Amino acid sequence: MGRTPCCDSKVLKKGPWTPDEDKLLVDYVQANGSGNWRLLPKLAGEARVRDRWVRAGLNRCGKSCRLRWTNYLRPDIKRGPFTPEEHKSILQLHAIVGNKWSMIAAQLPGRTDNEIKNYWNTNVKKQLRQGQAAAVGEQAALASLGGGAASCPAARHMAQWETARLEAEARLSLLSGTTSVATASVAASSSSSSTAAAGGAEAPPDIYLRLWNSEVGDSFRKSARSAAREDQEPANASDEAAPVSATFARPGDDSSAASNVTAAAAADEYQVFLDLAAEDFELFHGRHGGFPLFPAVDMLGETSLYTAFD
DNA sequence: AAAAGCTGCAACCGCTCCCAC
DNA sequence: CGTGGGAGCGGTTGCAGCTTT
Structure with missing residues (x-):
């Protein structure tokens, strides 16, 4: 459609996040709240400059920042294996809404859509395959x-x-x-x-x-x-x-x-x-x-x- | 002990939806 | 009303760690 890309992939960094980048992102979101992800990397970097920190800021796509925050850095995220109750809920909810991971995640406090999606694609699908093979x-x-x-x-x-x-x-x-x-x-x-x-x-x-x-x-x-x-x-x-x-x-x-x-x-x-x-x-x-x-x-x-x- | 294969998860990609202009 | 841009979502990929041979 000729749409301009959301970020310059040749300039911006990709791949795993470093602890420094995480801290930059967390500091910014905690101070300013989430949203406006496109401008966040630049604004986060400017905040560092004002604070006279040495690093040059977040050289990341805003989209990547949003993903990192929502899937990993958000303070209310629950870590660890899924409980039987959560497993049951996922089965129930998936039966109703299908692959609407965000909707399923909304019913499971502390769990992200990405986490549930991964859980489904690894554990549940595997169990299904094993069941089919057994059958x-x-x-x-x-x-x-x-x-x-x-x-x-x-x-x-x-x-x-x-x-x-x-x-x-x-x-x-x-x-x-x-x-x-x-x-x-x-x-x-x-x-x-x-x-x-x-x-x-x-x-x-x-x-x-x-x-x-x-x-x-x-x-x-x-x-x-x-x-x-x-x-x-x-x-x-x-x-x-x-x-x-x-x-x-x-x-x-x-x-x-x-x-x-x-x-x-x-x-x-x-x-x-x-x-x-x-x-x-x-x-x-x-x-x-x-x-x-x-x-x-x-x-x-x-x-x-x-x-x-x- | 080392290589090969497997698994799980973090991150990216591309698409769609929504909203402002 | 049409268009462009931002945000969010689901699918996919790549890699690190673990297991097996």
């Missing part, structure tokens, strides 16, 4: 014995989650383009645009739509919006329809909708979700017994969506 071996063995089709619980689980998530997104998108999502998703789930899931006025709401209106969904929505934009957004429900996957700011998301769900019901739904994730956690730790096919969904009486995996 292939198991399937071959069973086939040689004339047994039935075997399956990898982990692989099936991921496919199920992903499919369900995509379906929920699709339904949300459809709903956002037609009528009030709040009414459709929370009150009765009887919208015709979600007939595949609900199938009738008496059918229970889709679990993801219900989840969306629980505290988890609320938390996501909060993290997805900047404070500034929240101030500017009108309180009514006439927002333009937007893709759910892009913003997680579901149109028509207002308090009247939330009022249709009692606090107790919301807590119950959240617990159902957590219980389901607890199954996942055991599964990823080598329990290759029977795989529960969306027990939470079954509890809600909605099974038709997911039977294709059987």
Whole structure:
């Protein structure tokens, strides 16, 4: 597009940061706050000059400064291995939002998106691969014995989650383009645009739509919006329809909708979700017994969506 | 003991989104 | 309304440390 580069890569330093550079960056951010990353290297250097320090300042791209600060130098970053609770949360959240690492990180205090991304790409994916390999071996063995089709619980689980998530997104998108999502998703789930899931006025709401209106969904929505934009957004429900996957700011998301769900019901739904994730956690730790096919969904009486995996 | 292979993580790259003009 | 620039995000890479042979 002919856009000018954000920095001169021939002049600016790349590669690992030195302790001196770290200190320059930390000193500057602590004194002036983060933001304006493009000017930060120059300003940080000038501050040093005024203080009569010898070094010439940060010879780094502002982008690199932002990355170093947010992923490594920020004082509230938690170091060390992920706890089982964090692991569980990552599985849950990834099932809902996919590779939206920043959104997942927003739910895990002290963890950065980069850290979670690395954790996913190394640990979780590795476990998934191992599960698939084990399933292939198991399937071959069973086939040689004339047994039935075997399956990898982990692989099936991921496919199920992903499919369900995509379906929920699709339904949300459809709903956002037609009528009030709040009414459709929370009150009765009887919208015709979600007939595949609900199938009738008496059918229970889709679990993801219900989840969306629980505290988890609320938390996501909060993290997805900047404070500034929240101030500017009108309180009514006439927002333009937007893709759910892009913003997680579901149109028509207002308090009247939330009022249709009692606090107790919301807590119950959240617990159902957590219980389901607890199954996942055991599964990823080598329990290759029977795989529960969306027990939470079954509890809600909605099974038709997911039977294709059987 | 040394070389080869593997793993995990920090950092970079390129793209998209958002906002100011 | 269109355009340019800044900020942020996700994907990818490179390297240091560890393990295996």
